Amino acid sequence: MKITLTVNGDRYERECAEHHTLLRFIRETLGLTGTKEGCGMGECGACTVIMNGRAVNSCMVLAAEADGAVIQTIEGEAKGPTLSDIQASFERNHAVQCGFCTPGMVMSVKELLASDPHPSVDAIKEAVEGNFCRCTGYTQIVEAVTELTGTGAKGGLDHV
Amino acid sequence: MKRNPESVLNVLGKTQYLDDLPENAGMLHAAVVLSPSAHGRFSGLDTAAALAMDSSVRVVVAADIPGQNELGTAVFDEPLLAAGEWHYHGQVLALVLASSRSLARKAAARVAVQGAEQLPAVTDPREAAARGNIILSPRTQRSGDVDTAFLACDVVVSGRVESGGQEHVYLETQGAIAWPDDSGGVRLLSGTQSPSGVQKIVARVLGLPMNLVEVETRRLGGAFGGKEDQATGWAALAALGAVVSGRPVKINLNRRDDMVATGKRHPYSSDFRIGLKKDGTILAFEADFYQNSGAATDLSPAIIPRTLFHAAGAYHIPNVRVTGTMCRTNLIPFTAFRGFGGPQGFFVIESAIDAAARALGIEPADIQRRNLLSDGDEFHYGMVAEDPRAKETMERCLAKADWNKLRADIRDFNAAHAGLKRGAAATPVCFGISFTKIMMNQGGALVHIYNDGSVGVSTGAVEMGQGVGRKIALVVADALGIPDSKVKIETTRTVTVANTMPTAASTGTDINAMAAKIACDQLRARLDALAKDRPGLDFVQLVALAHEQRVDLSAHAFYATPGLHYDLATEKGKPFHYHVYGCAVVTATLDVLRGTYQFDDAFIVHDIAHSIDPVIDRGQVEGAFAQGLGWAALEELAFGADGRLLANTLSTYKLPDAHFMPRMDVEFLERPNPGTVANSKAVGEPPLMYGIAGYFAVLDALKAVHPDKPAFYDLPMTPEKALRFLSEEDSP
Numbered sequence: 026m027k028i029t030l031t032v033n034g035d036r037y038e039r040e041c042a043e044h045h046t047l048l049r050f051i052r053e054t055l056g057l058t059g060t061k062e063g064c065g066m067g068e069c070g071a072c073t074v075i076m077n078g079r080a081v082n083s084c085m086v087l088a089a090e091a092d093g094a095v096i097q098t099i100e101g102e103a104k105g106p107t108l109s110d111i112q113a114s115f116e117r118n119h120a121v122q123c124g125f126c127t128p129g130m131v132m133s134v135k136e137l138l139a140s141d142p143h144p145s146v147d148a149i150k151e152a153v154e155g156n157f158c159r160c161t162g163y164t165q166i167v168e169a170v171t172e173l174t175g176t177g178a179k180g181g182l183d184h185v
Numbered sequence: 186m187k188r189n190p191e192s193v194l195n196v197l198g199k200t201q202y203l204d205d206l207p208e209n210a211g212m213l214h215a216a217v218v219l220s221p222s223a224h225g226r227f228s229g230l231d232t233a234a235a236l237a238m239d240s241s242v243r244v245v246v247a248a249d250i251p252g253q254n255e256l257g258t259a260v261f262d263e264p265l266l267a268a269g270e271w272h273y274h275g276q277v278l279a280l281v282l283a284s285s286r287s288l289a290r291k292a293a294a295r296v297a298v299q300g301a302e303q304l305p306a307v308t309d310p311r312e313a314a315a316r317g318n319i320i321l322s323p324r325t326q327r328s329g330d331v332d333t334a335f336l337a338c339d340v341v342v343s344g345r346v347e348s349g350g351q352e353h354v355y356l357e358t359q360g361a362i363a364w365p366d367d368s369g370g371v372r373l374l375s376g377t378q379s380p381s382g383v384q385k386i387v388a389r390v391l392g393l394p395m396n397l398v399e400v401e402t403r404r405l406g407g408a409f410g411g412k413e414d415q416a417t418g419w420a421a422l423a424a425l426g427a428v429v430s431g432r433p434v435k436i437n438l439n440r441r442d443d444m445v446a447t448g449k450r451h452p453y454s455s456d457f458r459i460g461l462k463k464d465g466t467i468l469a470f471e472a473d474f475y476q477n478s479g480a481a482t483d484l485s486p487a488i489i490p491r492t493l494f495h496a497a498g499a500y501h502i503p504n505v506r507v508t509g510t511m512c513r514t515n516l517i518p519f520t521a522f523r524g525f526g527g528p529q530g531f532f533v534i535e536s537a538i539d540a541a542a543r544a545l546g547i548e549p550a551d552i553q554r555r556n557l558l559s560d561g562d563e564f565h566y567g568m569v570a571e572d573p574r575a576k577e578t579m580e581r582c583l584a585k586a587d588w589n590k591l592r593a594d595i596r597d598f599n600a601a602h603a604g605l606k607r608g609a610a611a612t613p614v615c616f617g618i619s620f621t622k623i624m625m626n627q628g629g630a631l632v633h634i635y636n637d638g639s640v641g642v643s644t645g646a647v648e649m650g651q652g653v654g655r656k657i658a659l660v661v662a663d664a665l666g667i668p669d670s671k672v673k674i675e676t677t678r679t680v681t682v683a684n685t686m687p688t689a690a691s692t693g694t695d696i697n698a699m700a701a702k703i704a705c706d707q708l709r710a711r712l713d714a715l716a717k718d719r720p721g722l723d724f725v726q727l728v729a730l731a732h733e734q735r736v737d738l739s740a741h742a743f744y745a746t747p748g749l750h751y752d753l754a755t756e757k758g759k760p761f762h763y764h765v766y767g768c769a770v771v772t773a774t775l776d777v778l779r780g781t782y783q784f785d786d787a788f789i790v791h792d793i794a795h796s797i798d799p800v801i802d803r804g805q806v807e808g809a810f811a812q813g814l815g816w817a818a819l820e821e822l823a824f825g826a827d828g829r830l831l832a833n834t835l836s837t838y839k840l841p842d843a844h845f846m847p848r849m850d851v852e853f854l855e856r857p858n859p860g861t862v863a864n865s866k867a868v869g870e871p872p873l874m875y876g877i878a879g880y881f882a883v884l885d886a887l888k889a890v891h892p893d894k895p896a897f898y899d900l901p902m903t904p905e906k907a908l909r910f911l912s913e914e915d916s917p
């Protein structure tokens with residue numbers, strides 16, 4: 026079947042099989058490999074993209090369901106070589122170790138900040154609770170967000 | 186400001202992991218056929234249905250292996266492809282190649298096992314030991330005279346301790362790509378911590394000399410020990426597929442296959458006996474560790490000594506006898522996981538101290554503080570503690586947590602609340618740094634200064650998120666006197682630095698950055714000799730001059746950790762270059778009705794010595810603690826009685842998420858560690874043991890409900906076990 030969608034501001038009209046996931050479409054058909062497959066079962070969040078303003082696990086969405094959708098992936102986050110504020114804060118706060126969860130994590134944070142520019146620490150944790158990071162222990166990730174939004178104390182997490 | 190180029194790539198999503206690279210035309214994809222049960226025999230495989238799917242489908246079996254059908258490091262007792270018999274659930278029976286990944290997976294699902302006969306499966310390590318199913322021989326380390334010492338004790342306590350396995354859950358699953366090479370060999374890209382280890386086994390499997398097998402590792406999306414030995418089989422399968430088909434072959438496991446078919450942290454079952462004076466001084470300790478090694482040797486013989494080395498924890502105990510037995514069972518071959526046997530040892534001594542505290546009517550922390558290592562104390566394996574930082578880190582940590590007030594606050598809280606109880610515990614850590622196998626403490630580096638003044642550095646270190654590349658770049662920049670932006674860390678390749686050891690045992694920076702520094706010192710000396718006659722030249726001008734004057738701008742260097750020795754007959758020596766110390770205090774709140782709990786605070790004082798990059802090191806401490814807390818109080822690696830893995834997806838195996846982690850307050854003890862690169866200390870593994878405090882914090886809260894009920898030492902703590910303790914007559 027043929028689907029039409031907008032990804033990172035670019036419009037694509039492409040063939041896809043009915044059973045292909047949005048993740049597979051993004052990675053294999055469009056060649057945007059920044060979005061990762063960690064489990065393929067909607068459990069780890071590594072494949073998170075923003076679809077029509079909402080963060081979704083792209084492994085749990087059929088490409089066909091994204092017909093007509095507006096999608097953002099990690100490749101659309103930076104403006105040329107300039108990191109976005111979220112990316113720069115992640116780098117500065119070392120919210121990144123192996124980097125495999127990072128694109129999905131950034132997408133979840135982006136969705137949060139779009140609706141809540143000054144989230145509480147609890148709201149930040151809730152926004153990323155579907156994104157597993159096996160490396161960091163999450164503190165530096167939460168701090169990357171609080172430093173950006175000015176909503177948390179540095180050097181430790183405000184408890185909920 | 187300084188930026189870590191690897192992190193910049195990561196936040197941009199531009200980092201290329203194995204599955205992100207463009208695929209070659211004609212590349213075949215591989216999938217695996219896994220054994221259906223823990224132990225069985227089979228007469229063959231029915232491949233007709235799979236082959237009928239597409240002309241590109243090919244099934245590769247043990248008989249197709251041109252060399253030796255063996256995996257292993259020291260003992261080669263695991264077949265790459267099972268032939269006639271399988272020994273654990275998830276063992277690879279066949280490799281299926283096809284033109285697409287989905288086709289390969291569908292075809293693999295259609296391969297049927299013929300003539301299957303189920304055989305009895307042993308999953309319990311004690312049962313395996315009783316039947317004589319052990320790997321090599323048990324090892325015993327001893328000091329003093331335990332039997333006499335126990336007679337002099339005021340109190341002697343014994344007990345049993347269980348600790349469960351742990352799945353690595355590196356976010357990037359295992360994989361490899363192999364290309365047939367016109368040399369007659371293969372080139373490989375492998376998701377391994379050990380490119381040279383892959384090279385050696387691929388050469389054995391294919392019957393080739395090692396110089397015809399080239400292995401490159403770019404970076405890993407997490408590893409944690411799970412890709413030290415366990416990445417090799419997947420690389421060997423890809424290489425075998427490439428040789429059999431004459432085409433490039435990619436294998437990239439899906440998550441469930443990865444969880445079922447790859448090794449994990451060893452479960453242990455242990456017995457202890459501890460003897461003390463009334464004042465809490467530990468006089469004698471003995472333990473028997475039954476390591477569930479799984480169905481093959483893998484790294485178990487290297488892991489069991491680390492358990493024994495760490496059996497006395499951060500304490501000086503004058504009389505010790507500890508024995509470790511590697512028990513062969515019909516479970517997945519268990520393997521390296523951050524801590525490498527150390528955490529299992531620590532949990533037993535801390536359990537023994539908890540049990541002894543009850544017998545003496547004092548707090549565990551009183552026993553801990555009284556017995557911490559002092560300068561000049563001899564470990565039970567003969568090494569002498571030099572500048573031990575156990576007391577310093579523990580006292581600072583207790584002060585940080587305001588320990589006495591914390592205990593009082595918890596007592597008040599618990600007296601005032603029936604439905605909620607709080608608990609707290611401290612765990613001091615002392616962890617030896619060096620591979621326990623002495624020959625492995627070696628590494629090389631190759632540094633090129635290009636004639637424009639930019640620098641490329643190759644070592645044996647594999648970047649897997651731990652920041653080893655960044656640390657090496659900072660060390661190189663410092664040694665050459667140039668900005669770190671001029672330094673590029675190359676991918677890890679067997680053709681640039683040969684015969685490397687796995688990036689493991691926390692030694693990645695210690696060994697590889699030191700080798701790189703030695704190479705840089707050689708280059709700097711050559712440049713400095715030129716600069717004597719030509720003062721005022723900057724680095725770039727000096728390099729251009731050196732090139733003009735035919736001075737070699739490349740250097741290879743080698744580093745072998747000095748001073749290590751160990752006598753296996755007496756089990757005495759100096760197996761470690763140094764020790765890392767530290768302490769954690771963890772607090773928890775327990776819901777008495779539900780058995781659920783949350784961790785509130787973690788106070789950590791960690792012996793970092795000199796940090797090459799503090800933000801990386803803090804990430805290592807916090808991340809290791811998170812894994813340790815997960816192991817101790819969340820992650821339950823459940824196997825069925827039949828030996829099948831029940832926790833085979835991320836919905837049935839629970840990982841720490843953002844809500845699980847407590848507030849973390851990490852402080853570094855900064856005092857240089859002479860004789861290491863930049864006076865630093867390794868940081869990867871030691872902080873994992875801080876997670877053990879989480880187990881005992883929940884146990885402390887449970888004791889507040891039933892102070893007279895015997896405690897249980899069955900890690901991980903889970904809400905289910907907590908609820909059973911709270912509600913049943915018998916403990917878990």
